[in-house]
Amino acid sequence: MNSYSLQGQVALVTGGDSGIGKGVALELAKAGAKVVINHVDAHEVAQLTVDEIKANGGEAYAIHADVSNEAEVIDMFAEMFQHYGTIDILVNNAGLQRDSKFVDMTLEQWNTVISINLTGQFLCAREAAKEFIRRGVVQDRSKAAGKIICMSSVHEVIPWGGHVNYAASKGGIMMLMKSMAQELAPHKIRVVSIGPGAIETHINQAAWSTPEALEKLLTLIPYNRVGVADDIGKLAAWLASDEADYITGTTIFMDGGMTLYPGFADNG
Ligand code: BGC
Secondary structure: OOOOOOOOOEEOOOOOHHHHHHHHHHHHOOOOOEEEEEEEEHHHHHHHHHHHHHHOEOOOEEEOOOOOOHHHHHHHHHHHHHHHHHEEEEEOOOOOOOOOOOHHHOOOHHHHHHHHHHHHHHHHHHEEEEEEHHOOOOOOOOOOEEEEEEOOHHHHHOOOOHHHHHHHHHHHHHHHHHHHHHHHHHOOOHHHHHEOEEEEEHHHHHHHHHHHHHHHOOOOOOOOOOOOOOHHHHHHHHHHHHHHOOOOOEEEEEEEHHOOOOHHHHOO
């Protein structure tokens, strides 16, 4: 049982149909929020998450939209407002990788990652912030007028060869998050990032699904285990709650120590 509640609050989780997004959606629903599951892939997959939330006694429904498409994002917010009336929590989670050696990286690989990971967060945050400002704080619901949680990565600070588009998108999210937090705080809007390390999802399957890969990956994780979506989900739900009411403009890393430069433990 959580010591806090998100009862009566409406949350949108982009890319909420799988991976970390699904873990976040389940935890927000468990804490009492009504959850909109945004997805770009098959509706049936998103519906499975919706069904799981409903089976646990929660409330959710799915909306299709490509977060990098301005018109689709605006339509998604309009549909959500029609369905649930407003928004209290945005989890800017949708993201992907298009990996390549730097000199072979195509403009398409670069643009795809920047559009979805970074521009997508801008578009959704802008629409959410407009509604938070219009509506303001609602008594007995939350101390904040709204909460924006950006899914970043340890790669907002750890450079990542072979993935420069991804690392650049996450570095961009850091300053997007901080600048939004600075500008929106007077409106009682909190903006924070979560910086996951290696979390077992489809995005990094090659890095954990064989014993050899796992052994190599664990050399980067002092705490010696790969994370699960549930770890991130619990943090996101807590960050969205009033327990975290004084946190804004910062990244909380959840990475088993990946950002501790483990290579230095017995070197340097
Ligand atoms: C990436 C994963 C990677 C992890 C740690 C994440 O942001 O999406 O592929 O395993 O960072 O390097």
